[in-house]
Amino acid sequence: MATPCGLQKEDWSLAAHFFASVYEMHDDPDAFIAGIKDGSVKLADDDVFNALMDTFDVMKANNWMKDAPLSAVREDTEMYLALGEIAFKYGGNWDWSDIKEFEPDANLGMMPIPSALEGYNEKLVGGGSKYFFIDNSVSAEQQEAAKQFLNWLVYDEAGQDFLVNTCALVPAFSNITLPVSDPLGASVKSFADTGAMVGNYNYLPDDHYAKIGISFQKYLGDQIDRAGFADEVTAYWATRVSLQLQIGRYSDETKYPEL
Amino acid sequence: MKQNTLSYKVKQYLMFGGVGTALFLCVVIAPFLYGLYLTLTSWDGVSRAKPFVGLQNFAAAFNDTTYWQAMGRTLIYSVFAVILINIVAFALAYLVTSGVKGQNFFRAGFFVPNLIGGIVLGYVWQFVFNRAFVAIGKAIGGSSVSLLATPNGAMFALILVSVWQYAGYMMLIYVAGFMSVSKDVQEASLIDGCTPAQAMKNVTIPLMRSSFVQCIFLSITRCFVVYDVNLSLTKGEPFGSSVMAAMHVYNQAFTYRNFGLGQAEAVILFLVCAIVGVTQVLVGKRGEVEA
Numbered sequence: 001m002a003t004p005c006g007l008q009k010e011d012w013s014l015a016a017h018f019f020a021s022v023y024e025m026h027d028d029p030d031a032f033i034a035g036i037k038d039g040s041v042k043l044a045d046d047d048v049f050n051a052l053m054d055t056f057d058v059m060k061a062n063n064w065m066k067d068a069p070l071s072a073v074r075e076d077t078e079m080y081l082a083l084g085e086i087a088f089k090y091g092g093n094w095d096w097s098d099i100k101e102f103e104p105d106a107n108l109g110m111m112p113i114p115s116a117l118e119g120y121n122e123k124l125v126g127g128g129s130k131y132f133f134i135d136n137s138v139s140a141e142q143q144e145a146a147k148q149f150l151n152w153l154v155y156d157e158a159g160q161d162f163l164v165n166t167c168a169l170v171p172a173f174s175n176i177t178l179p180v181s182d183p184l185g186a187s188v189k190s191f192a193d194t195g196a197m198v199g200n201y202n203y204l205p206d207d208h209y210a211k212i213g214i215s216f217q218k219y220l221g222d223q224i225d226r227a228g229f230a231d232e233v234t235a236y237w238a239t240r241v242s243l244q245l246q247i248g249r250y251s252d253e254t255k256y257p258e259l
Numbered sequence: 260m261k262q263n264t265l266s267y268k269v270k271q272y273l274m275f276g277g278v279g280t281a282l283f284l285c286v287v288i289a290p291f292l293y294g295l296y297l298t299l300t301s302w303d304g305v306s307r308a309k310p311f312v313g314l315q316n317f318a319a320a321f322n323d324t325t326y327w328q329a330m331g332r333t334l335i336y337s338v339f340a341v342i343l344i345n346i347v348a349f350a351l352a353y354l355v356t357s358g359v360k361g362q363n364f365f366r367a368g369f370f371v372p373n374l375i376g377g378i379v380l381g382y383v384w385q386f387v388f389n390r391a392f393v394a395i396g397k398a399i400g401g402s403s404v405s406l407l408a409t410p411n412g413a414m415f416a417l418i419l420v421s422v423w424q425y426a427g428y429m430m431l432i433y434v435a436g437f438m439s440v441s442k443d444v445q446e447a448s449l450i451d452g453c454t455p456a457q458a459m460k461n462v463t464i465p466l467m468r469s470s471f472v473q474c475i476f477l478s479i480t481r482c483f484v485v486y487d488v489n490l491s492l493t494k495g496e497p498f499g500s501s502v503m504a505a506m507h508v509y510n511q512a513f514t515y516r517n518f519g520l521g522q523a524e525a526v527i528l529f530l531v532c533a534i535v536g537v538t539q540v541l542v543g544k545r546g547e548v549e550a
Contacts, residue, residue, distance in 0.1 A: 009496070009497075011496075065403075067402075067403055067404070068393075068402070068403050068404040068405065068408060070405075070408040070496070070497050071389060071393060071403070071404055071405035071407070071408040073389050073390065076390075137307075206514060206515050206516040207510075207514065207515035207516075210499075210510065210514060210515070214498045214499040215498075217496065217497055217498045218498045221408070221497065221498070223498070
């Protein structure tokens, strides 16, 4: 096939997912962002940025909608992937809920973003996308009830069935052994089980995906080049601070003992 | 029972208009006042704390260049849309009152787009632009770039969909206006030697002035605060070039978590819209004539 790749034009796919990998594939994303802010890191010269953007350029040049990438309809890209008309799509295991409508062969799975970065071609970017928090301002009874619910979700068979089968999630708990129902989720689980994952960076400001998404769309539409894109990202960070510095980050696991 | 005491009048009002007034107070006035209070805070929309910051949000709103760009875009969009909506609606109303066969069916038909509602309308037209026109373009060997993928194309698409949505509704108001002009006056002008065009321009249209005032007011206010069609048709894309004022306000308050700033921008938008609308109605009403 002449154009085997599929890219989405949506700002959340480009900025919240693909561009977030640029932060996540650094050993210390906080330091990287702080470096962009104070000028000690020049984004256009950064190895991770350039490696990932090189891969993006390859996908862009082989995009099935390369003549009009900003007109790409997400459902069409998923359909062509399901039918085997294209071979790769940038997305995630959430795409399965759309892809399964086209009844594809079960020969689909997740692969890491291939890049020139050492060691990252075997690791999938991912992590828990949603978190439960117990509000400690409510009564002790309600907190206890919340804990019981969470324990049910993780340890009780009915709760595990709900997570894995009804919600079609990849469980984040090592005690759950139910097989994941869809091929993309099963693929993610195989990476997670061997620890071959790059964690999500959850401390980007609220308007990051919208603002960087605009710049990334301009890049996808050939309105700016890579240097211009790097400049716009740097200009964005000049006026922002990552949430990690605002709310404090809990890396100490003893704060959250097993329920 | 005495019919001119205050208590009697109040009771009569409450009996007929009480429920409506109560709902209006709860759903429109109370949130508006609460919103005014929130413009004085730096609330982020979720946290329990609402720190008081005075008029800082208004200063930030005046410095927010993307907000004023969105306002400018909304202004351009409104001017084009209002003019086109009213021209198309007037033409349709003229056609539909000129006695053609099946004109009642056409009246209903032209009104249907307005019934569909903004979100569904946007998705239907998104399909037309992104898939139907692109497929036709590919088939005849033209470009496969959707109109919605270019900034000017996206604005054009928004104007087109708004005209399609509102022309039918305004047409009904113009139809009522046409019917309110008595045939005697029109016949008299034709007997006195007017051409039909002159009769239209000098007799019918001045007598329909109140219809024009109503329609222009409705279309201006609706176009100024457009959000549903904006969201479903373009979502502000490509690269944020079709974000209208209401969408910017929503994003500022709910997506970027600057609720106080977003609320201040909303208040400014309300003032602009109110001033424009009220001015237009006052100027229009002053010139109303009777036969």
